[in-house]
Amino acid sequence: MDIKISNEDVISSAHRTLRIEARAIEEISFRLNNEFILSVKMLLSCKGRVIVSGIGKTGHIGRKIAATLASTGTPAFFVHAAEAMHGDLGMLTKNDVLVAISYSGSGPELLSILPTAKRLGIKIIAITGNIKSEIANLSDSILDINVQQEACPLNLAPTASTTAALALGDALAVACLELRCFNLNDFARSHPGGTLGRNLLTLVQDIMRPIELLPIVHPSLSILEALDIISSKNMGMAIIIDDNKIPLGIFTDGDLRRLLIKHKGDICKISILSGMSSKPYCIPPRALAIEAAKTMHEKQINQIIVLDEGSSLIGALHIHDLINAKII
Structure with a gap:
């Protein structure tokens, strides 16, 4: 099918998307409070590993957050919420911290692993758009990523909300990085294969x-x-x-x-x-x-x-x- 669209419409669509997502990040920055401070303290005091979990689009975001944490001095890895119920829960130990990402806060896959985490004594950080959700209620710290609207014109596809979650994950990682006094040499040790690693x-x-x-x-x-x-x-x-x-x-x-x-x-x-x-x-x-x-x-x-x-x-x-x- 031949789709007719003007160049101006394409740029206008991109501008709209970027404005919505920029506003979403700005809004969550205004909502930062003691819950964020508590979350950072939990990550810094973690004696085990930080496990990040999610499913679907938030799962993809979770992989990136785990990778960023791991490469900046906070040992972390990602566990898919669905796979966790089929054996991967064995990766969790009592010294870990679990970061649970769910915009609705009611994803059944993620909800099913939180009780086990609680029984192990694992601290839980919820990144959610619904601070009164079941996942939020089971968590020790709640980080609010609620957005006014998604960039998707149907307000369905996770866009602004996933961007907000990713940005908040970066904020956590950078706060931990700074408080650990993580430096160039530390960064090089976790990036030996890249150009920066070689140079350092x-x-x-x-x-x-x-x-x-x-x-x-x-x-x-x-x-x-x-x-x-x-x-x-x-x-x-x-x-x-x-x-x-x-x-x-x-x-x-x-x-x-x-x-x-x-x-x-x-x-x-x-x-x-x-x-x-x-x-x-x-x-x-x-x-x-x-x-x-x-x-x-x-x-x-x-x-x-x-x-x-x-x-x-x-x-x-x-x-x-x-x-x-x-x-x-």
Whole structure:
């Protein structure tokens, strides 16, 4: 069927939906009270796990809330309300906290598991649009997500109400995050596979080239003699060190080009010392690799050397090492 609709109607529909859902979130923010504070305290004092449960659309929202809690320092997982009655209730322990999500507050699947949770001594937080419902009455804390209307023009499909539930779940997770003093390193530990995790966990020493693979030259060599070493190591530089492995400087492809121009190509007898950069950029091995990337970007360089606490050379990084490690 050919549906005729104007572009203006499409945008108008989207605006209406977003306004309704934004208003729903604003309304629940105005209703925050001691029940929210109590809920946060229950989550923070939980000695077991936070179990989030729901069914249908609220089940999908519950999965997201559980995932957000777990990734921000509050151990949590989702249990489907229907599956709970067929064995998954065994996942609950007396030290847990149950977050029950039901807009009507009367979902039979969710209602059927609350008595068992109560018998175990589990604290229950209800997220519901009906604070006088059966689920609310069985709960220790009640969070009100009642909305004036759904974004659905039929006022049937859960839209504004599920957005309100999701936003309230985020509010709980962030409040717990802040009170736990959850930091970047904590976040990285629960996100090791993503870009952020790599950037917060990968150290220079994890990806640097060790000293035995570096283009190291003795200060007595000429530039011409050093070129063979430079070419063999594919780092676009040579590192000049003394007998104690203390770097005296580096000699890069850029230094070579500048000398060729200055001496009109006659560099056969020029000492590597006279052409090197005597103050190379360096970094400690336990610095984050992303810090090396920032230094390279800011200083417009392709290499950085790695020194230990005694300023001895132990490795080096080329920009390609950072690319290969997906740091940049």
